[in-house]
Amino acid sequence: MKLSTETLSDLPEQIARPSYDRSRVTAGILHVGLGNFHRAHQAVYLDDLLNRGGSTEWGILGAGVMPADATMREGLKAQDCLYTVLEQDAAGDRCRVIGGMTDFAPVAAGHAGILRAIRGAEIRIVSLTVTEGGYFIDPATGLFDAGHAAIAADIASPETPTTVFGAIVAGLRWRRDTGMAPFTVMSCDNVPHNGDVARAAVIGIAEGQDPALANWIAANVAFPNGMVDRITPATTDARRAHLRDAFGIEDTQPVFCEPFRQWVLEDRFSDGRPALEEVGVQFVSDVTPYEHMKIRILNGGHAMIAYASALMGLHYAHDAMANPQVRGFLEKVERTEVIPIVPPVPGTSLTDYFSQIEERFANPRVEDTIHRLCYDGSNRQPKFIVPSAADCLAAGRGVQGLALASALWCRYCYGEGERHETFEANDPAWARLKERSRVARDRPAAWLEMSDIYGPVGQSKVFQDAFSEALGALWATGTEATLRRYIDTGLS
Structure with a gap:
């Protein structure tokens, strides 16, 4: 009909x-x-x-x-x-x-x-x-x-x-x-x-x-x-x-x-x-606390699972949530680095909010593609990941998980996965990102020199060291092993 x-x-x-x-x-x-x-x-x-x-x-x-x-x-x-x-x-x-x-x-x-x-x-x-x-x-x-x-x-x-x-x-x-x-x-x-x-x-x-x-x-x-x-x-x-x-x-x-x-x-x-x-x-009267919560926890969460999942050959968000390494990575970064620096939201438990997000990401009927979640990182990372890193650095907190999230994006932008599959252009700035990623394989700081994306965070010695270690681990041992190591003991 x-x-x-x-x-x-x-x-x-x-x-x-x-x-x-x-x-x-x-x-x-x-x-x-x-x-x-x-x-x-x-x-x-x-x-x-x-x-x-x-x-x-x-x-x-x-x-x-x-x-x-x-x-x-x-x-x-x-x-x-x-x-x-x-x-x-x-x-x-x-x-x-x-x-x-x-x-x-x-x-x-x-x-x-x-x-x-x-x-x-x-x-x-x-x-x-x-x-x-x-x-x-x-x-x-x-x-x-x-x-x-x-x-x-x-x-x-x-x-x-x-x-x-x-x-x-x-x-x-x-x-x-x-x-x-x-x-x-x-x-x-x-x-x-x-x-x-x-x-x-x-x-x-x-x-x-x-x-x-x-x-x-x-x-x-x-x-x-x-x-x-x-x-x-x-x-x-x-x-x-x-x-x-x-x-x-x-x-x-x-x-x-x-x-x-x-x-x-x-x-x-x-x-x-x-x-x-x-x-x-x-x-x-002021949407700021709600906006802060959603962008840092939900949108940031999508960015955390996206590139790890792509590198591991996963196709949907619910596949990512069924993978113990990807889900464990998301949970650890959210609970140790993101949620602690999100300001309180009236009438809302941030931990309950995150638990609800985990359920939403795991919904098998939505079939939200990893390819969609990976799209336009050059516009989304500065809004969803980098601000959380900036707040952690300002508070003297660790940024190892957020640096790993950024390193996963960098590794994805290399354009070739761990099984030699090709990642097609998935960002308006793809050519620039691909070139930077290839330079960053040997010199990680080159990725953080994109000041329009990283700003002062890219100049932080703490973030630079964490990013360099994360990217090096991804190239040396692969995504799954790097995530497992981060979850179990940390990368340092």
């Missing part, structure tokens, strides 16, 4: 579907970047709210900026913007149809669809999932890169933006000039202080175009920070076939995910918001 409005009532009884009248839902949110994560996270919360009888003015108008988004738009519109979410764990599958998306704006050069939508008074929130690398941050400084070619182009040509942030600035200029209330800019990306990062991009472009506009945005537009969490692997043809065979649905754009989800959000909005607290969103 092809998914559509017409076939909704004919779906099998075990499939949950919208209980609300979709024809009454209007778009109050323009969301840019309708990848799997958004559609399994923010969109699900809003669907929950609509199912509870929540305000119908907070539907989602989808938008995209990449060529692949045009294909997704075509697929979703053919299904009346409906799609299925399949939550999977050892207990089974739970299938539901999400109906809160009202339409998908045209995807075109110059962002004409976004610019048209963003001028509508009904749009009161513009939300984003444009990936960690989409915020134009200079890796050397950690600040907004106003000199980036795309940003410079937007500053020079305000009416023809090339980036989503240029389009947001154009929309806010329109609202200021017409006396319309500004919208909230709400990042839902897995980026530390994502609201502040989005704010830097928007105000940075506005400052280059018109300082008065930048001042107006700074005074009137909210950019709430938020912590988001749900493991959402890539959708494959095999997964689509499972949905078809198990539930009788033909859906070109389904999403598969774990049951767990979390959203902690600062309660700062320019022009109202949906009552998401009714469906489990935690509103706080």
